[in-house]
Amino acid sequence: MKNSPETLWLENQICFPLYAVSRMVTKLYTPLLEKLDITYPQYLVLLVLWEKDERSVSEISELLHLETNTLTPLLKRMESKELIRRQRSKEDERRVEITLASKGRALQQEATCIPETIVNQFQDASLGLEEVLQLKQTLGTLMGVLKDSD
Amino acid sequence: MKNSPETLWLENQICFPLYAVSRMVTKLYTPLLEKLDITYPQYLVLLVLWEKDERSVSEISELLHLETNTLTPLLKRMESKELIRRQRSKEDERRVEITLASKGRALQQEATCIPETIVNQFQDASLGLEEVLQLKQTLGTLMGVLKDSD
């Protein structure tokens, strides 16, 4: 019963659908985000800034579970597109404070329809609201535990 | 009720946990796969080859939902590590057939413990077997529908 060959079949993997669906969902966002000229990770950065402006790099890193070596170039690209501003903190010269630039703030209005559009496409996937909530719940549990195993 | 500001809170996104957990799970595999000197996508390629040797690039592309422009360099890296062989098909010169090299075949033995190890870590996440199966089921449904929206 243990370590039968079937355990190595793609069909029987639990993590592969996670990996595949994640990329598929990012692709779902792409046409919507292209209109705003941003990528999905950039959209996530804007989300946390719309919720609360002025955040340090490490704060964004913690919220999105992205390393600072991923964020630094990403934020620089967003700065060059004038979506955000990056400035060293006066109190602590090590920190870089990220704030919304006018362009980044303006995008919030254009983005309000995005969550709705995505959820509708999930509904079209004949995925009930209960199932979506169950999925979110399970992923939340996983996220809570896995983030400690770093 | 519609388009309230809360719909744009990170907390209320369904796709973000999908994105974050996917990356976290890949990190779970990393220490296990490092012993075999392979990455997670390379592991997936080996999975489908262990199941059935000799597959074309487009066949692997279809199974893993990865574009050929992603696979080509990935497969070349695997070839240079002598895990697989790449050879033009005699019948159809357009196709490139991928077969396991001895090194790649040998890794199967060392990989048998991986699925078990990962599932155990899910159990430690106080995630019941039912919940895992439910998760797999939901992701499977999503995968089936989203793959058509390309």
Next chain:
DNA sequence: TACGATTGTATCGTGTACGATATAAATGTC
């Protein structure tokens, strides 16, 4: 207050991902 440890961000190297495009082989059609 000197100075080693810690913290916050950045740099570097490697490996995915993917859209757009290129190219060669195979196929269909007249």
Next chain:
DNA sequence: GACATTTATATCGTACACGATACAATCGTA
């Protein structure tokens, strides 16, 4: 049987993602 179309893979450019490492600012402590 030439020739437009399709098919299978590859190339190019851009953007993540992350381990390892660097570096400057701050903190802790003797």
